[in-house]
Amino acid sequence: MGVSEETTAPESTGISRRAFFGGAVASAAAGAAAGITTTGLASTAANAGPAAVSASDSAYDFYGPHQAGIRTPPQDHLVLMVFDVTTTSAAELQVMLAKWSAAIAQYTGGLAVGAVEPERDLAVPGDTGEAEGMGPNQLTVTLGFAPSMFDDRFGWKPHRPAALVDIPAFASDALTPGYTGGDICVQACASDPQVAYHAIRNLARMARTTAATRYVVQGFGRASAGAGQTTPRNLMGFKDGTRNITTDDDFEKFVWVGDDADQQWMIGGSYLVTRKIHMLIETWDADFIGDQHAVFGRTKVQGAPLGGAHEFDTPDFAAKAADGSPVIPATSHVALAAHENNGGVKILRRGYNFTDGIDSVGRLDAGLMFISYQKDPAQFVALQSKLGASDRLNEYIRHVGSGVFAVPPGLSGAGDYFGKALFGA
Numbered sequence: 430m431g432v433s434e435e436t437t438a439p440e441s442t443g444i445s446r447r448a449f450f451g452g453a454v455a456s457a458a459a460g461a462a463a464g465i466t467t468t469g470l471a472s473t474a475a476n477a478g479p480a481a482v483s484a485s486d487s488a489y490d491f492y493g494p495h496q497a498g499i500r501t502p503p504q505d506h507l508v509l510m511v512f513d514v515t516t517t518s519a520a521e522l523q524v525m526l527a528k529w530s531a532a533i534a535q536y537t538g539g540l541a542v543g544a545v546e547p548e549r550d551l552a553v554p555g556d557t558g559e560a561e562g563m564g565p566n567q568l569t570v571t572l573g574f575a576p577s578m579f580d581d582r583f584g585w586k587p588h589r590p591a592a593l594v595d596i597p598a599f600a601s602d603a604l605t606p607g608y609t610g611g612d613i614c615v616q617a618c619a620s621d622p623q624v625a626y627h628a629i630r631n632l633a634r635m636a637r638t639t640a641a642t643r644y645v646v647q648g649f650g651r652a653s654a655g656a657g658q659t660t661p662r663n664l665m666g667f668k669d670g671t672r673n674i675t676t677d678d679d680f681e682k683f684v685w686v687g688d689d690a691d692q693q694w695m696i697g698g699s700y701l702v703t704r705k706i707h708m709l710i711e712t713w714d715a716d717f718i719g720d721q722h723a724v725f726g727r728t729k730v731q732g733a734p735l736g737g738a739h740e741f742d743t744p745d746f747a748a749k750a751a752d753g754s755p756v757i758p759a760t761s762h763v764a765l766a767a768h769e770n771n772g773g774v775k776i777l778r779r780g781y782n783f784t785d786g787i788d789s790v791g792r793l794d795a796g797l798m799f800i801s802y803q804k805d806p807a808q809f810v811a812l813q814s815k816l817g818a819s820d821r822l823n824e825y826i827r828h829v830g831s832g833v834f835a836v837p838p839g840l841s842g843a844g845d846y847f848g849k850a851l852f853g854a
């Protein structure tokens with residue numbers, strides 16, 4: 430196994446760099462010393478010494494105990510595609526998943542699948558080519574199966590984990606079928622949007638006789654923070670991701686499916702929840718700052734909990750103002766979502782901002798592609814039951830899409846593929 434994000438620097442960047450070096454000797458020596466691998470994407474003059482490693486040269490290992498793209502510090506760009514499987518043949522599905530798995534291993538290493546420029550004039554290019562020579566760009570591709578995959582079509586019914594059930598309806602939901610449901614979710618994240626899009630586009634191309642695209646969301650400006658990252662802002666202007674899961678203990682406790690799983694194939698996996706959340710931006714932009722603070726329970730510029738001074742101050746939910754009211758309003762977003770007020774429940778948030786231009790009446794069509802990972806979707810359901818009913822933020826948002834997916838553990842190496850344990854039992 431190469432260097433995984435867990436072994437490299439979990440509390441800092443978590444990046445396994447596949448730098449290219451000037452010569453084979455430098456490459457081998459430096460690689461052996463640091464446990465890094467090279468992409469071989471580009472060559473520089475022999476003996477020129479190590480080249481600077483840019484984001485475009487660095488890669489995350491695809492193989493490992495967990496899929497990359499969960500604990501991986503969020504890259505800047507997301508392309509999320511949800512597929513409906515159109516074939517009813519288990520064998521065709523198996524071939525598609527095996528092809529995808531091999532292809533993702535190539536793409537995350539910065540390589541194409543098939544020739545971009547075949548030698549024969551009449552040959553169709555195997556790869557679409559828009560990421561040619563761009564490098565891995567920290568690409569991760571993470572895949573999950575919806576509850577619908579465990580119906581009668583593919584013989585997977587006996588393998589359905591008990592936790593994998595559709596997300597229930599919540600008060601204030603405004604879901605649309607176009608952004609809800611689906612069979613397979615593929616989350617591609619990268620430091621370059623074109624690299625993420627290239628991976629998704631080519632997977633869709635490969636699957637064109639077995640699966641159809643249900644929807645795609647392009648995300649930017651990660652709206653969550655991983656270990657060692659500064660906290661980004663969401664489109665409402667607030668720091669998002671301040672209190673997120675970062676430690677090994679919390680990943681074991683709240684994110685990774687453990688040895689006690691009812692379905693062994695899910696050990697080391699997780700559950701992905703997606704919510705496409707539209708923001709009523711014009712309404713929000715007309716709101717006064719005191720109300721904006723009360724909506725989140727935090728200040729806008731610092732991101733400090735109300736009553737605190739700094740971003741990482743622990744919120745004091747018991748603090749009272751002179752008039753006896755809570756300093757952090759009880760129906761503020763953080764008061765309702767904090768683990769202190771939810772029996773200790775936490776989730777890993779890994780969302781992205783999105784924009785779809787303008788809507789049919791000329792309003793900005795934008796919001797948060799909310800993505801969370803948890804060892805049981807019930808963790809999300811517990812939080813959203815409260816948020817959906819009482820969150821002051823609901824005046825400014827609409828949940829328009831929803832999905833839940835079982836995310837298997839990482840693949841062990843070449844020849845392993847997503848869903849392998851689910852066929853033929």
Ligand SMILES: C=CC1=C(C)c2cc3[nH]c(cc4nc(cc5[nH]c(cc1n2)c(C)c5CCC(=O)O)C(CCC(=O)O)=C4C)c(C)c3C=C
Nearest residue numbers: 663667668669670671672706763766767768797812813826
């Ligand atoms: C059900 C889970 C959650 C949904 C849906 C959700 C939507 C949502 N959140 C923001 C912005 C912020 N969220 C913040 C904190 C926060 N949010 C959730 C859960 C959901 N958010 C949790 C568990 C927490 C942490 C609470 C805590 O422990 O204090 C914050 C504050 C900064 C931070 O800690 O990240 C912001 C800002 C938006 C805009 C949104 C839907 C559009």
Ligand SMILES: [Fe+2]
Nearest residue numbers: 762763766778
């Ligand atoms: Fe939130």
